[in-house]
Amino acid sequence: MFSENRNTILAIVLSLIVLLGWQYFVAQPQLERQQAELQAQQAAEQAQAELNGDPTKPTPNAVPGQASAPTSSAAAIGLTREQAIASSERVKIETPKLSGSINLTGARLDDLRLKDYHETVDKSSPTIVLLSPKGGPTPYYADYGWVADPGSDVVLPEADTLWTVEDNDQLTPSTPVTLSYDNGSGLIFKRTYSLDENYMFTIEQSVQNNTDTAVNLYPYGLIARNGQPETAGFYILHEGLLGVFGEEGLREIDYSDLEEENQIRPAEVDQGWLGITDKYWATTLIPTPGETFQPSFSYSSVSKNFQADFLGQGVSVPAGGEDGTSSYLFAGAKQKHLLDAYEDSIGVAKFNLLIDWGWFYFLTKPMFFAIDWLFHLVGNFGVAILLVTVGVKLVFFPLANKSYVSMSKMKLVQPQMTEIRERYSDDRAKQ
Incomplete structure (x- = not known):
C-alpha cells in the first residue's frame, strides 16, 4: 500500500x-x-x-437610427493619482465606509476609497482604492448623463463640462449633493448624488426646459475602466464584466472575451444590473427596477477602455416644464448581507450573484453560511474555520471509520499475504 x-x-x-x-x-x-x-x-x-x-473625444456607439450611451475614452497621461485629483474642483465624500470626491468637471464619481479595507493586513497600510480619475495611472470611474436623438442640436453637458454646486459641499449619508449646469440655450441640467451608510449611491438626473419646445432625451450611466487589472487568475472565480438581465439571468464576460468581440449588447430588459467586479469589490449600475433599459459592454482597442453602460427610457421634457429619472450605483465590498438587503429594499434582481460562488455553489454557500455564523458567534475567523473543519470531520466520520477499519484489517493480514507470496512465488494460481 x-x-x-x-x-x-x-x-x-x-x-x-x-x-x-x-x-x-x-x-x-x-x-x-x-x-x-x-x-x-x-x-x-x-x-x-x-x-x-482627436482620440480622446467621446463618441456615441454606432447604432444607426438609435440613441446610444457615449463611449468613454479615458487614458493615463502621466499624472499620479493625487495630481489628477488635485487638478480639478471637487465635492468631498465622507461616510463611515467610504471617502473620496466627485469631480465637478463632468460631474463624475472618480475618486473612492474603502475605509474598512487595507492593502495589507497592517491596519496602518493605505486603504483600498476603488475608483480613480482620468489622467492618473489607472482611470476607473462612473459617469452619468443624457443623449439626444441622432441629428438633434440640443446642447448637452460633456465630459469636460464644469458643473456648479447648488447646496451642500460634502456628500454624507445625511447630506446629498446637487450639481447643476446651464447650457445657455434654455436647458438647466441637475444631478443629485445621495449615499447611504454603506455602498449604495442614488443618482437623480433632471432637466428644466425653459424653451418653447419639448425636448426628448435618454438617460445613461456608464462605468469605464482603463486597461485590464491584475486578476487572481483562478479559473472558477470570475473577475471582469458581468450583469443580470431579466429572464436571461447572470452573464459573465471575461476581459479577454470582450477584447475579441469589442461590443456585446444583451436584449432590452426592465429588471437587472451590470458592472465590473474584482475579487472582493465591485462597481455596479442599477437602473430603476421596472424601467426598460438597453445594457451594453464594450472595449476600445485605441483607448484600451473596458466599459459597462446602460441607456434608459426616453424622457420628454415639456416646454416650460421639468422631468427626470433616477438610478442606483453600488460601489464597494461584496458583503453577502448587504447584497441581500439591497435585493429586498430596492428590488435588485439576483443581486447576490455579484458574488461568484463557483461551480460547486451548492457546497460553498452552505460552508460560507456556517463559517459566517460561527464568526459572529466566536468573533474569530480562524476559530470559525477550525470549528467547521471539526464539524465536517464528524459528519463524515462513519465513512472515514469504515475506511480506517478496512485499512487496519489489511495491515493485520499483510504478513500472511507476504508469506504466501514468498512460499508460492512460482505458482500464481496458489497465490
Whole structure:
C-alpha cells in the first residue's frame, strides 16, 4: 500500500514538472510573442486614430437610427493619482465606509476609497482604492448623463463640462449633493448624488426646459475602466464584466472575451444590473427596477477602455416644464448581507450573484453560511474555520471509520499475504 502511495505521489510530481516546464518553455514564450504583436497592432491603431482626429473625444456607439450611451475614452497621461485629483474642483465624500470626491468637471464619481479595507493586513497600510480619475495611472470611474436623438442640436453637458454646486459641499449619508449646469440655450441640467451608510449611491438626473419646445432625451450611466487589472487568475472565480438581465439571468464576460468581440449588447430588459467586479469589490449600475433599459459592454482597442453602460427610457421634457429619472450605483465590498438587503429594499434582481460562488455553489454557500455564523458567534475567523473543519470531520466520520477499519484489517493480514507470496512465488494460481 505504501509503495502504491509513493508511486502515486511520484506520478503527481512528474506531471507537475511536465506542466510547469511546458508553461515556462513553450506556452509563456508564445504568449509573450502574441502580446508583443497585439501591442504593435494597438500602437498602429492609436497612430491612425490620431491622424484621423482627436482620440480622446467621446463618441456615441454606432447604432444607426438609435440613441446610444457615449463611449468613454479615458487614458493615463502621466499624472499620479493625487495630481489628477488635485487638478480639478471637487465635492468631498465622507461616510463611515467610504471617502473620496466627485469631480465637478463632468460631474463624475472618480475618486473612492474603502475605509474598512487595507492593502495589507497592517491596519496602518493605505486603504483600498476603488475608483480613480482620468489622467492618473489607472482611470476607473462612473459617469452619468443624457443623449439626444441622432441629428438633434440640443446642447448637452460633456465630459469636460464644469458643473456648479447648488447646496451642500460634502456628500454624507445625511447630506446629498446637487450639481447643476446651464447650457445657455434654455436647458438647466441637475444631478443629485445621495449615499447611504454603506455602498449604495442614488443618482437623480433632471432637466428644466425653459424653451418653447419639448425636448426628448435618454438617460445613461456608464462605468469605464482603463486597461485590464491584475486578476487572481483562478479559473472558477470570475473577475471582469458581468450583469443580470431579466429572464436571461447572470452573464459573465471575461476581459479577454470582450477584447475579441469589442461590443456585446444583451436584449432590452426592465429588471437587472451590470458592472465590473474584482475579487472582493465591485462597481455596479442599477437602473430603476421596472424601467426598460438597453445594457451594453464594450472595449476600445485605441483607448484600451473596458466599459459597462446602460441607456434608459426616453424622457420628454415639456416646454416650460421639468422631468427626470433616477438610478442606483453600488460601489464597494461584496458583503453577502448587504447584497441581500439591497435585493429586498430596492428590488435588485439576483443581486447576490455579484458574488461568484463557483461551480460547486451548492457546497460553498452552505460552508460560507456556517463559517459566517460561527464568526459572529466566536468573533474569530480562524476559530470559525477550525470549528467547521471539526464539524465536517464528524459528519463524515462513519465513512472515514469504515475506511480506517478496512485499512487496519489489511495491515493485520499483510504478513500472511507476504508469506504466501514468498512460499508460492512460482505458482500464481496458489497465490
